[in-house]
Amino acid sequence: MRGIKGAISVARALKANSTTATTLRPPRAAPYLTTCWTSSDPRNLVDRHDLSTSLVLRSNAVGFMYHYSSITAKSLAEQEVVLFQYEACPFCNKVKAFLDYYDIEYKVVEVNPMNKKEIKWSDYKKVPIVTVDGEQWVDSSDIIDELIKRIRPNYDLDNDEEKKWRRWVDNHLVHVLSPNIYRTVSEALESFDYITTKGNFSLYERLVAKYGGAAAMYFVSKKLKKRHNITDEREALYGAAEQWVDALKGREFLGDLEPNLADLAVFGVLRPIRHLKSGRDMVEHTRIGRWFSKMEYAVTGIVNN
Ligand SMILES: N[C@@H](CCC(=O)N[C@@H](CS)C(=O)NCC(=O)O)C(=O)O
Numbered sequence: 001m002r003g004i005k006g007a008i009s010v011a012r013a014l015k016a017n018s019t020t021a022t023t024l025r026p027p028r029a030a031p032y033l034t035t036c037w038t039s040s041d042p043r044n045l046v047d048r049h050d051l052s053t054s055l056v057l058r059s060n061a062v063g064f065m066y067h068y069s070s071i072t073a074k075s076l077a078e079q080e081v082v083l084f085q086y087e088a089c090p091f092c093n094k095v096k097a098f099l100d101y102y103d104i105e106y107k108v109v110e111v112n113p114m115n116k117k118e119i120k121w122s123d124y125k126k127v128p129i130v131t132v133d134g135e136q137w138v139d140s141s142d143i144i145d146e147l148i149k150r151i152r153p154n155y156d157l158d159n160d161e162e163k164k165w166r167r168w169v170d171n172h173l174v175h176v177l178s179p180n181i182y183r184t185v186s187e188a189l190e191s192f193d194y195i196t197t198k199g200n201f202s203l204y205e206r207l208v209a210k211y212g213g214a215a216a217m218y219f220v221s222k223k224l225k226k227r228h229n230i231t232d233e234r235e236a237l238y239g240a241a242e243q244w245v246d247a248l249k250g251r252e253f254l255g256d257l258e259p260n261l262a263d264l265a266v267f268g269v270l271r272p273i274r275h276l277k278s279g280r281d282m283v284e285h286t287r288i289g290r291w292f293s294k295m296e297y298a299v300t301g302i303v304n305n
Pocket of ligand 1: 086090092126
C-alpha cells in the first residue's frame with residue numbers, strides 16, 4: 001500500500017531523456033564540461049557547505065543517488081549549489097535545463113519519492129529544492145528567477161512575451177504531459193520503467209512502483225485528463241507543440257538568437273518525455289523537432305540523431 005502510494009506520489013515524474021550522444025559541440029568560450037553520474041564514490045563530490053556535506057555523507061551511508069555536474073558560472077562559482085530532485089520531474093528538469101545552459105556548477109541529490117528522507121530537513125515537501133550555500137530556494141520558477149538575478153543582474157525579467165510563455169509552461173504544458181505518458185497501459189509501463197530505473201528506489205520499491213504505479217497512474221491520468229478538459233491526449237500535446245512553434249514566429253528561439261527563460265522552461269519539461277512514445281510521436285507529428293534539437297545542443301552540447 002505504502003509502495004503504491006509512493007508510486008502515485010511520482011505522478012508528475014516523467015521519463016527522462018535517454019540520449020544517444022553522437023556529436024559533441026565545440027567547446028564554448030567559457031569552460032564547459034558536463035559529467036553527470038550516479039556514484040558510490042564520495043570523492044566524486046566536492047563539499048563546500050555544511051548542509052550538503054552532511055547530506056552527501058549521509059547519502060553515502062543510506063544509498064542516496066547523486067550526480068555531479070561540473071560546469072562553471074562566475075557569479076555562483078564560489079557557492080555550493082545543490083538541487084534536490086526527482087530525475088524525471090518536469091519542474092526539476094526546468095531548473096536543470098537552466099543550470100546546464102548557464103554553466104552553473106551544481107550537485108544533484110536524488111530524492112526518494114516514497115519517503116522523501118533526503119528533504120526531511122525542509123518544511124517544503126516538494127521538489128525541486130535548491131540550496132545555495134545552505135540557503136533554501138523552492139518552486140522552479142522562483143528558483144530560476146533567483147538564479148538569473150545572481151548571474152545576470154541586468155536580465156529583464158519583465159519581458160511580457162517571455163513571462164507569458166513561462167506561465168504557459170506551468171499552467172498548460174505540464175498538465176498535458178501526464179495524460180500522454182500514462183495514456184495506455186504500455187505507455188504507463190514504459191514511463192514507470194524509466195522513472196523507477198533512474199529514480200532513487202530500493203529494489204522492492206522499484207518493483208512495487210513500476211507495476212503498482214503504472215496501473216495507478218493509468219487511471220489517475222484519465223482523471224487528470226478530465227480535470228484539464230482534455231478530450232484527446234495526443235491532440236492536446238501536438239496542439240501545445242504547434243502553439244509553441246507558432247510563438248517562435250520563425251525565430252531560432254523565443255529569445256531570438258539565444259534561448260531565453262521560456263525556451264529553457266519548455267525544453268526542460270519536454271526533455272524527460274522526448275524518448276518516450278509520446279515524445280517520439282510529438283516530434284514525428286509536429287514541427288517542434290527542429291527547435292528541440294537546437295535547444296538540446298544549446299543546453300547539453302549534444303547532437304542526437
Ligand atoms: N510549483 C512547483 C511544483 C513542484 C511539484 O509539484 N513537484 C512535484 C514533483 S514533479 C512534487 O514534489 N510533488 C510532491 C510529491 O511528490 O509528493 C514548482 O514549479 O516547483
